[in-house]
Amino acid sequence: MKQSRAFIPTLRENPTDVETTSHQLLLRAGFLRRHTSGVYSYLPFGLKVLRKIEAIIREEMDAIDAVEMVTPILQESELSQERMEIDGDGSDLFHLQDERNRTYILGALHTELMTSLIKEEVKSYKQLPLTLYQIITKFQDEPRPRFGLLVNREFVKSEAYSFHISDESLHETYEQMKEAYSNIFTKLNLDCYIVDSDASMPDNLGVHQFIAKANNGDEEIAYSSTGSFATSVEQAIVSNHYEKSDEILHEVEKVKTPNKRSIQEVADFLDVSIEKCMKTLIYKADDEIVVVICRGDHKINEIKLKNAIAAQSVELAEEEAVKTLLSCEPGSIGPVQLPVGVKIVADFAVAAIVNGVAGANEDDYHLLNVNPEKDFAVNQYADLRYAEEGDIAPDGIGTIKFTKGFEVGRLDALGTTYSKPMNATFIDEAGTEKSMIMGRYGMNVSRIMAVIAEQYNDEFGLKWPKNLSPYDIHLVPINLNDAIQKELADNLYKLLQTYRFEVLYDDRPERAGVKFADADLIGLPIRITIGKKAKDGILEVKFRETGEITEWQVEEVTEKLQAYFTLN
Amino acid sequence: MKQSRAFIPTLRENPTDVETTSHQLLLRAGFLRRHTSGVYSYLPFGLKVLRKIEAIIREEMDAIDAVEMVTPILQESELSQERMEIDGDGSDLFHLQDERNRTYILGALHTELMTSLIKEEVKSYKQLPLTLYQIITKFQDEPRPRFGLLVNREFVKSEAYSFHISDESLHETYEQMKEAYSNIFTKLNLDCYIVDSDASMPDNLGVHQFIAKANNGDEEIAYSSTGSFATSVEQAIVSNHYEKSDEILHEVEKVKTPNKRSIQEVADFLDVSIEKCMKTLIYKADDEIVVVICRGDHKINEIKLKNAIAAQSVELAEEEAVKTLLSCEPGSIGPVQLPVGVKIVADFAVAAIVNGVAGANEDDYHLLNVNPEKDFAVNQYADLRYAEEGDIAPDGIGTIKFTKGFEVGRLDALGTTYSKPMNATFIDEAGTEKSMIMGRYGMNVSRIMAVIAEQYNDEFGLKWPKNLSPYDIHLVPINLNDAIQKELADNLYKLLQTYRFEVLYDDRPERAGVKFADADLIGLPIRITIGKKAKDGILEVKFRETGEITEWQVEEVTEKLQAYFTLN
Structure with a gap:
């Protein structure tokens, strides 16, 4: 064309x-x-x-x-x-x-x-x-x-x-x-x-x-x-395997954490890592109140929670409901010494916490050295949290990426x-x-x-994969007023078509710079430039994919192109 | 398929x-x-x-x-x-x-x-x-x-x-x-x-x-x-050449034609052919009154009339206007002795009428032996009528068909x-x-x-031209429970596809009659039937175009099909 x-x-x-x-x-x-x-x-x-x-x-x-x-x-x-x-x-x-x-x-x-x-x-x-x-x-x-x-x-x-x-x-x-x-x-x-x-x-x-x-x-x-x-x-899904430290379990200790609302504030104030903190949330699952615990750096995935406890619907309990259960602000809720009969479910990561931090169920107080099973019972462990980049994949081998x-x-x-x-x-x-x-x-x-x-481009334009490119070859003579260049370009145009290549022939009266910029923008896999070396039967070939530029003799062009286009 | x-x-x-x-x-x-x-x-x-x-x-x-x-x-x-x-x-x-x-x-x-x-x-x-x-x-x-x-x-x-x-x-x-x-x-x-x-x-x-x-x-x-x-x-366009008889011109004779309104009635009553009668119509062309004459068996084409006299619009004059010009019914209007200055245009066919019949401009009277130019002057002859099947074509050689x-x-x-x-x-x-x-x-x-x-069918169904048919060959085994027929059909199906034929394989558990009726209805150019002669390697071949049925040996089938499909 x-x-x-x-x-x-x-x-x-x-x-x-x-x-x-x-x-x-x-x-x-x-x-x-x-x-x-x-x-x-x-x-x-x-x-x-x-x-x-x-x-x-x-x-x-x-x-x-x-x-x-x-x-x-x-x-x-x-x-x-x-x-x-x-x-x-x-x-x-x-x-x-x-x-x-x-x-x-x-x-x-x-x-x-x-x-x-x-x-x-x-x-x-x-x-x-x-x-x-x-x-x-x-x-x-x-x-x-x-x-x-x-x-x-x-x-x-x-x-x-x-x-x-x-x-x-x-x-x-x-x-x-x-x-x-x-x-x-x-x-x-x-x-x-x-x-x-x-x-x-x-x-x-x-x-x-x-x-x-x-x-x-x-x-x-x-x-x-x-x-x-x-x-x-x-x-x-997140792997249910978490490394558990072999630290000796200490006794629970109540500390004052004045005005520390978020988990991060508490961790900073107490100078412990956020991974050691337990986040405790009160959910209403269908009509039942459920206490849900995950690690301080994790986020509860309500779809997983719903599936894990086989509920029709789950939502965070309203403040009123929380207040009836426990007389403290949400930021101070913790799993220790909860009213008898309340169901507690925890993410698998919680089981691996040793000497952790949790709310004391009393405003402005937290507990140190809280250990699951020792200090509170868990009715059910499950995969309750959103996966994060870097988590172990469920196969236990790969890591999760987003x-x-x-x-x-x-x-x-x-x-x-x-x-x-x-x-x-x-x-x-x-x-x-x-x-x-x-x-x-x-x-x-x-x-x-x-x-x-979106996947095949660079700063100069499109880079079509060979089998999807609108045409195979962009044939760009620099100067069509030069008889030698024109003859070589015309002959090559015909020759390549007989070899069943789809050739775009830039016959426009434009400057070389414009032609090259357009060729990069359009992004056909091969650009063949015919310039001053035409008189010596030499072509310049540019591979759009890699940007590589090389010179070929006219005689070898069809063979080399066939090799390039049959390669995957 | x-x-x-x-x-x-x-x-x-x-x-x-x-x-x-x-x-x-x-x-x-x-x-x-x-x-x-x-x-x-x-x-x-x-x-x-x-x-x-x-x-x-x-x-x-x-x-x-x-x-x-x-x-x-x-x-x-x-x-x-x-x-x-x-x-x-x-x-x-x-x-x-x-x-x-x-x-x-x-x-x-x-x-x-x-x-x-x-x-x-x-x-x-x-x-x-x-x-x-x-x-x-x-x-x-x-x-x-x-x-x-x-x-x-x-x-x-x-x-x-x-x-x-x-x-x-x-x-x-x-x-x-x-x-x-x-x-x-x-x-x-x-x-x-x-x-x-x-x-x-x-x-x-x-x-x-x-x-x-x-x-x-x-x-x-x-x-x-x-x-x-x-x-x-x-x-x-109609040829402007009409044969003119060499009959001697007679003098005009006025005859009574009581209650004869249409040209056909007049011709029958006077026992002359309708081709000898002149139809005279009064038109209003833009603001001018024009008398238009054609042969009794012809019909004025107003588009041609308009173009011939270079008018913007033409329409039949209203009865009132006709009455002011001539004091007779439209059926008795004729071209002889019209008021001075009225423009008369006639179709080319009128020029060839010899001793014709025309209205006498007097109710219930017509004129015999009316001859153009002798008995009335014509301002312009032109092609004014609708072409009819059988007319001579403008090239003077062919005839016109509709x-x-x-x-x-x-x-x-x-x-x-x-x-x-x-x-x-x-x-x-x-x-x-x-x-x-x-x-x-x-x-x-x-x-x-x-x-x-619409153009390619018969009473049994469609008859696709070879290059437009959805598939080339309809392969119809009569009985797929017969091992010989099935094997031959399966092999032929594969073989013909390797020869790049598009084959529709009727593998449905239907009676032969149903399969044949469907094959005729669908209309692929070739039907190959595999029946009892399969054991002798003989196929029945039906050409949908002609209805011809013949028998081919299995060995010759690809060669004969290639010959058939490459023929135009």
């Missing part, structure tokens, strides 16, 4: 109000243009990348016998009533009416539509399992579109739906899909974590998220340095979440009518493109 | 309320499903055909250096204000609001959006010409969606926009585009006419429509049997129609600011799919 006709409108300056690297670079390199909040055009090079991503998705979907189709964007609102019952109030959807006042939504999730289609066409177990997928434009009335393609309102999504006669069959396809998704993200060169997530819908049999690393990501995940797990920070990212893929073992309310049934081998078992699998293709741009 | 997993839900019966062949067959063969009025899903085989059409379009667009991009579906309403001024009131668009009450339309035409994009990015003549194209989903709030994909509300369109510094540059691209469109329709095997149409917008430099033949088409066109032209019936069809493509040499009001300018070589010259080129891909189905 001649660059003069390719419509790659690069920008010298960063557009105003654009904070994210990928967004800046995709605009500056002429891959995208914004039309209105959260709505973009894919300019020719943006579309090229999008299509390459889609091709990789299709390849993996076809390999597991998922069949591609396309559902419409305009959907009757009645259909989405059921969705609203399940997923929300519909305020995140675009609503419209036609001239005859019939109401529609713009397709966001297509689960009802697919379920109602399959319900009409599939009646017997003989027609199942069935996996359908589509790559289509979707819409969401996102209240705060931001970061370009990362959080927007019109986007390309790939999604698959599978229909089954049994949980086992769903499980089989779900695992194939997880494998296919992993393959896709590997081929997309995306640094990405598979997170085993909580299903928010009751009949759902499991959820996995694929989270791609990004500094500005809206998902925070915890993962093990050994790669053994990744999960949301909320769900990260990172931010964006969800790029999601697997939902829906089970009968949709088929039951929508009455999507089939007749099984015994002649019995049963609800179909369903799976749903989605990835945001537009967002993936942005995340790749 | 195994048919059991391919999701091709065929229907035995015609769906109710579906009148068009293509619509019936695309539904019955499981290519499409309707969701709401004018809104369809493309099921896997429908999508396959759509993608093949799109690939052909891309190939031809890329060949003329048109560059693909994608604009959004959601568009701000403000942008479309300018469109509405130019094209209509916007009632054919879908309108919507977001949660913050900003108003949008769903993309129908994208001319403003493209113009405003290019206006921002292109400033200099050096950046032109530029041709961009896209293949995207569009929306129109069609009041009467019908015929499936032929007239609907959500459809796939391919469209290109070109931007130029001069009319000459536009003309060059326009001609390339016309050639590319012709190539596309040829590759699509579409029986299609190129119609040179009237531009409805003032600055437009030319319009061509591509009309594909279809019995239920909404466009009526006239074309020459020699292929020398095609045009709308309104615009069809047909109906649908517009599948349209070329618009927009000129400055949009760029001028939208102030889309560039700086030319001399430093002067000028309006860009624009072209727009579109085709309705969804409709094309339906038209192909």
